[in-house]
Amino acid sequence: xxxxxxxxxxxxxxxxxxxxxxxxxxxxxxxxxxxxxxxxxxxxxxxxxxxxxxxxxxxxxxxxxxxxxxxxxxxxxxxxxxxxxxxxxxxxxxxxxxxxxxxxxxxxxxxxxxxxxxxxxxxxxxxxxxxxxxxxxxxxxxxxxxxxxxxxxxxxxxxxxxxxxxxxxxxxxxxxxxxxxxxxxxxxxxxxxxxxxxxxxxxxxxxxxxxxxxxxxxxxxxxxxxxxxxxxxxxxxxxxxxxxxxxxxxxxxxxxxxxxxxxxxxxxxxxxxxxxxxxxxxxxxxxxxxxxxxxxxxxxxxxxxxxxxxxxxxxxxxxxxxxxxxxxxxxxxxxxxxxxxxxxxxxxxxxxxxxxxxxxxxxxxxxxxxxxxxxxxxxxxxxx
Numbered sequence: 229x230x231x232x233x234x235x236x237x238x239x240x241x242x243x244x245x246x247x248x249x250x251x252x253x254x255x256x257x258x259x260x261x262x263x264x265x266x267x268x269x270x271x272x273x274x275x276x277x278x279x280x281x282x283x284x285x286x287x288x289x290x291x292x293x294x295x296x297x298x299x300x301x302x303x304x305x306x307x308x309x310x311x312x313x314x315x316x317x318x319x320x321x322x323x324x325x326x327x328x329x330x331x332x333x334x335x336x337x338x339x340x341x342x343x344x345x346x347x348x349x350x351x352x353x354x355x356x357x358x359x360x361x362x363x364x365x366x367x368x369x370x371x372x373x374x375x376x377x378x379x380x381x382x383x384x385x386x387x388x389x390x391x392x393x394x395x396x397x398x399x400x401x402x403x404x405x406x407x408x409x410x411x412x413x414x415x416x417x418x419x420x421x422x423x424x425x426x427x428x429x430x431x432x433x434x435x436x437x438x439x440x441x442x443x444x445x446x447x448x449x450x451x452x453x454x455x456x457x458x459x460x461x462x463x464x465x466x467x468x469x470x471x472x473x474x475x476x477x478x479x480x481x482x483x484x485x486x487x488x489x490x491x492x493x494x495x496x497x498x499x500x501x502x503x504x505x506x507x508x509x510x511x512x513x514x515x516x517x518x519x520x521x522x523x524x525x526x527x528x529x530x531x532x533x534x535x536x537x538x539x540x541x542x543x544x545x546x547x548x549x550x551x552x553x554x555x556x557x558x559x560x561x562x563x564x565x566x567x568x569x570x571x572x573x574x575x576x577x578x579x580x581x582x583x584x585x586x587x588x589x590x591x592x593x594x595x596x597x598x599x600x601x602x603x604x605x606x607x608x609x610x611x612x
Contacts, residue, residue, distance in 0.1 A: 237485055238430045238469070240437050243291050244486055246427055250287070251280055252412045259501055260400045261288055261379070262486055264376075265338070265434070266441040267478035270359055270397055274385060275404030281381040285340040287426075293433045298336035302346040309353055311366065319367070329567055334373050337431070344380035345391050350525040350575075352394060358434040359397050376558070385507070399475045400502050402440040403511070437485075443607055444481035445491040453497060457504075460517045466510050468503075476503050499520035525575060525584070529592050532575075534570050536596045539564050543603050558607025565600040572596060 289297035321324035417463040604610040
């Protein structure tokens with residue numbers, strides 16, 4: 229028996245790690261994409277052009293041997309023929325209105341629709357049935373489709389009830405910005421595109437991973453936390469359907485699975501941040517409620533990071549308003565940032581004592597240290 233047969237998630241974890249090395253500042257989107265495929269759910273990304281939305285989806289599909297991939301850019305002039313296939317002239321001779329679906333969406337395992345909300349009603353009705361029921365009505369006959377996950381992307385969110393029905397079917401939603409960190413941006417510029425041979429799995433491997441992921445246990449205490457999150461979000465005016473909460477459990481299972489856990493833990497609840505918002509204005513509230521409920525310690529970590537960014541902003545403002553006081557501003561900021569670093573170390577020790585992951589805390593420690601280095605460079609000319 230091979231290692232892959234013993235541990236089905238090994239291949240998935242390896243693919244995830246390889247993708248994270250390939251796509252900079254896209255760790256959360258990569259986790260979400262893999263969770264979507266494992267749970268047979270759909271994912272939406274909103275962001276400007278050139279943020280690797282389609283490239284990531286295409287790369288994921290390349291890792292699944294035997295999977296058919298369909299990709300299309302929708303416009304207001306797109307026709308059903310482009311998505312579902314042309315009408316068969318031969319069938320018309322027999323008074324049948326039948327489409328030739330070869331290499332089109334009804335035969336795809338994974339699909340990516342760019343500018344998905346440009347879909348007109350002629351496309352939308354069939355698309356909704358396809359993503360909801362995994363069926364396509366061809367000549368009045370419902371045909372089962374192999375679609376595992378639909379990935380949608382747009383530069384903007386939809387308007388109107390008709391498009392809202394499609395938007396609601398995307399259980400996972402990500403805002404995808406340009407690369408923010410200068411060092412990360414530099415690393416992206418230096419990438420030569422000659423990545424090592426991609427790790428792949430077969431469609432049979434994928435099915436085994438999907439079954440194993442959905443067998444992940446959801447303990448009662450996790451269900452209680454989901455209920456608590458739901459109630460807290462209601463108080464904040466953020467309402468989600470019962471269906472969305474039900475579907476989110478499969479995402480939680482998949483998230484635990486790709487992190488090597490046999491049961492959903494508190495740390496897996498963080499992916500709900502990409503499920504329980506519908507408008508960007510709700511994101512901050514959703515994040516605060518989820519982290520505050522599932523991991524109060526992490527809430528403190530986020531507050532410290534916010535303080536560090538505020539100190540950074542104050543320094544930049546001081547440099548602009550009164551450059552002569554750069555040294556004083558740098559010394560003061562350095563003192564504050566060092567104290568924040570010390571607080572983070574204390575919280576890290578607490579997390580270790582509680583047996584919780586310290587990954588996010590370590591990332592925050594690094595971010596605060598980087599902010600301090602930049603402050604010292606800008607204000608005092610020090611390079612540490």
